[in-house]
Amino acid sequence: MSQALHTSSTGINAGQSEINVIAHNVANINTVAYKSANMTFETLYSNNLSYGSAATKDGGGTNPKQIGLGVKISGITRNFTNGTFVSTGRDLDTMISGTGFYVVKDAAGHQYFTRDGVFNVDSAGNLVTQNGMKVAGAKSIYSASGSDTTVKIPKNMLAIIKGDPNISSVKIQDLNNASITAGKVSVDLKDSSGNVTTVSVDIPSGDNTVAKIVSNFNSALGSYGVTFSAADGTISYTNSGSYDMSFSSSGTTSNFLAETGLGNSTTSNLLNEVVTLQDMINYNDKDAVSLKSTGIDENGIIVATYNDGSILTQYVDDSQALQWKYTTSDGVTIQGGDVTAQGSSIANANFAIELATMVNQEGLISLNNNLWDWGPDVGEIYYGIAGEMAFGSIESGGYEESNVDIAHELSNMISAQRMIQMNSRVFSTASEVMQTLAYLGQ
Numbered sequence: 542m543s544q545a546l547h548t549s550s551t552g553i554n555a556g557q558s559e560i561n562v563i564a565h566n567v568a569n570i571n572t573v574a575y576k577s578a579n580m581t582f583e584t585l586y587s588n589n590l591s592y593g594s595a596a597t598k599d600g601g602g603t604n605p606k607q608i609g610l611g612v613k614i615s616g617i618t619r620n621f622t623n624g625t626f627v628s629t630g631r632d633l634d635t636m637i638s639g640t641g642f643y644v645v646k647d648a649a650g651h652q653y654f655t656r657d658g659v660f661n662v663d664s665a666g667n668l669v670t671q672n673g674m675k676v677a678g679a680k681s682i683y684s685a686s687g688s689d690t691t692v693k694i695p696k697n698m699l700a701i702i703k704g705d706p707n708i709s710s711v712k713i714q715d716l717n718n719a720s721i722t723a724g725k726v727s728v729d730l731k732d733s734s735g736n737v738t739t740v741s742v743d744i745p746s747g748d749n750t751v752a753k754i755v756s757n758f759n760s761a762l763g764s765y766g767v768t769f770s771a772a773d774g775t776i777s778y779t780n781s782g783s784y785d786m787s788f789s790s791s792g793t794t795s796n797f798l799a800e801t802g803l804g805n806s807t808t809s810n811l812l813n814e815v816v817t818l819q820d821m822i823n824y825n826d827k828d829a830v831s832l833k834s835t836g837i838d839e840n841g842i843i844v845a846t847y848n849d850g851s852i853l854t855q856y857v858d859d860s861q862a863l864q865w866k867y868t869t870s871d872g873v874t875i876q877g878g879d880v881t882a883q884g885s886s887i888a889n890a891n892f893a894i895e896l897a898t899m900v901n902q903e904g905l906i907s908l909n910n911n912l913w914d915w916g917p918d919v920g921e922i923y924y925g926i927a928g929e930m931a932f933g934s935i936e937s938g939g940y941e942e943s944n945v946d947i948a949h950e951l952s953n954m955i956s957a958q959r960m961i962q963m964n965s966r967v968f969s970t971a972s973e974v975m976q977t978l979a980y981l982g983q
Contacts, residue, residue, distance in 0.1 A: 544588075544610070545971035551611030552964030555582055558614055559957040566945045573911060574636075574656035575943035576619045577950075583615035619903050620944060628939040632836045633660045633668075636941040639933020641896035642913065644677035644687060644924070645670055652677065652687060654897055657911040659940050662835060668692035668843070668894070672910050678891025679841075682861050683925040690891045694845050695820035697829040698853070698887070702869065704774015704811040705879065709755070711813045714747030718873045719812050721747070724795030730765050730784040738784075740765075744795040751776065751812070754797075762786075776801060777808040816867050816875045818853070819884035841894035841927040841935040855892040857929070863893055896932045897924050 559580045569575040587607040596602035626636050635658035637643070642654035653674070660676060663669050668676040668691070675691040705711065713721050723746040730738045742761045745753050751771050758769040758778070766782015780786050788804045801809035821829035830851065836844040844854045850870035858864045858877060865880035882888050899905070900920025905913040915922075927935040 543971075543975070544608070546968060546975075548609070548611040549964040549967040549971065551585060551613065553961050553968070555612045555614060556957045556960035556964065559960075560954060562617060563950050563954045563957065566950050567947065570943050570945045570947060572943050573659055574624060574941040575911070575945065576621050576656070577943070577945045578617050578619055580617050581615040582612050585610040585613050619907075621902055622944055624941040624944040626936055626939050627942045630938055632834065632937060633662070634658065634938060634940045635660065635837055635841070635894075636936045636939060637896065637927065637933045638936050641898050641927065641932045642902075644895045644897050645674040645912070646677060646691060647674055653908070654905065654913040655911050656941055658935075662694060666694045666696045666832075668694065670910075677895040679863070679893040679895035679924065679926045680891075681863070681925070682857055682929040683923065685921070685923060687897070687922075687924050688891070688895050690889060692843060692892065692894055693890045694832065694835060694843055694892070695818075695853075695884075695887045695890060696832050697821040697826070698832075698847060699819050699821050699826065699829050700851060700867065700869070701817040701819075702814050702875070703816075705813040705815050706773050708774050708776075708813050709752040709771045710750055712748060712750050713745070713754070716751075716812045717875050717879065718810060718814050719800040720796075721800050722796050723747070724797070725793060726795055726797050727789040727792035728762060728767075729787050729789045730762075731787075732784055738765075739789060739792065741792060744797045774811045774813055775809045776803065776812065778803075779807070813879070814869075814873060814875050815879040815881070816869075817881045817883060818865070818867060818887055819882070820887040820890075821884075837894070837935060837937045839928055839934045839936075841896065843892035843894075845892070853892075857926075863926075893926050894935070895924055896927055897922055898931055899923070 562578050562580045566577045587609045590606040590608065591603070593605040594603045623638065626638070637656060637658065642656060643658060644652055645655055646652050655670065657670065659671055660668050661671065663673070670676065677688050678690045678692040680688040680690065721744065724744050726742045726744060728740045728742060730740060740761050743757050745757070755769045755771050755776065762769070765784050765786070767778055767780050767786055769776065769778040788798055798804035801812065803809050830847040830849045832845060833848045834846045836846070838844055840857070842855050844852060846852050852868040854866050855863050856866050856876065864877045865882060866874065866876040867880050868874050882890065899922045901918055904916040904918035904920065906916045908914055925932050927933060
């Protein structure tokens with residue numbers, strides 16, 4: 542009978558442990574991105590009264606005779622399925638739709654992982670969690686090692702824009718202040734007697750360079766004393782001949798004149814603009830513009846809008862590298878190598894939120910504040926940005942809610958309660974039998 546007491550007590554203890562797990566799940570039903578836990582059980586070692594015997598030529602075999610010694614906790618697993626998106630309308634609230642964890646760092650630089658995407662921007666422009674941990678910025682779209690930088694957004698910025706002096710080598714399709722289509726441009730040349738000669742100039746397709754456009758003009762008009770050139774981000778021409786030159790709308794099939802402004806001037810608009818960006822520490826600088834709003838796109842890349850209407854962000858280029866992208870208040874897009882970042886912090890600013898994934902996410906160790914830490918069975922950790930490789934995309938304007946299924950938890954709680962009650966009944970029965978045996982000798 543004493544063994545029955547010990548066996549039933551294992552059932553009582555196991556049931557109490559399961560209720561503790563259920564209680565934690567239910568308590569976190571409204572916790573951002575909480576992942577529910579589930580407890581499983583397995584049998585304890587059995588007491589073998591007989592191991593059984595094999596059949597022989599003259600007799601049959603016997604099965605083992607065993608009495609189990611109770612139950613123990615087999616494991617506590619985590620359910621990492623996505624929770625439902627909860628809309629808040631707040632631009633800095635985000636959810637990872639799919640695989641991945643945000644990477645955050647404490648004051649000592651130790652990294653943690655979280656699915657909690659409720660972020661803020663602190664007084665220094667750092668993107669931080671609600672507990673003040675800095676959000677890591679990705680150094681590339683996929684890497685076997687984490688980044689040393691964090692996401693930082695310039696609160697005040699100055700943009701110095703100028704034309705690219707090397708415009709001749711720029712392809713038409715890469716001009717960031719024009720969208721020139723192929724076609725023809727008609728030029729009227731009037732001599733001293735009033736006779737008009739119309740010359741047609743080909744505007745090549747976007748794969749050609751500005752130098753090709755200039756060459757075509759010079760080939761067609763050079764004999765009339767009209768010379769075209771490209772320098773300092775503009776196309777210009779001089780007329781040293783005896784002909785009065787004018788552009789004609791008749792026969793012109795390209796938008797070249799409208800995009801460059803050459804129809805009204807001998808020098809075009811700035812066609813390929815470059816920009817130098819720098820963050821301003823002095824808030825009283827008359828040329829600085831302050832940050833107006835901050836958003837996050839589906840790749841987890843910050844989109845910063847400033848009070849003059851300009852926008853600063855990053856993008857992934859054709860070589861899979863992260864590049865700056867700046868849109869002026871006039872709507873001109875300047876990106877890639879045409880953007881230079883300078884200043885005390887913007888040169889190291891990172892606008893792409895880093896995500897992490899691992900071989901075994903159930904090996905992570907759960908901490909407080911919605912954080913996870915590395916565990917010995919996690920395996921390799923890989924880093925990158927949302928929407929690339931194996932990482933999920935980012936949904937902004939809301940957060941991920943807990944994935945606790947309350948009906949499932951209540952069902953498990955009733956089952957655990959009955960488990961304790963029934964084992965308690967066995968415990969009481971064994972105790973009563975022992976009491977009866979104790980009185981047999983009286």
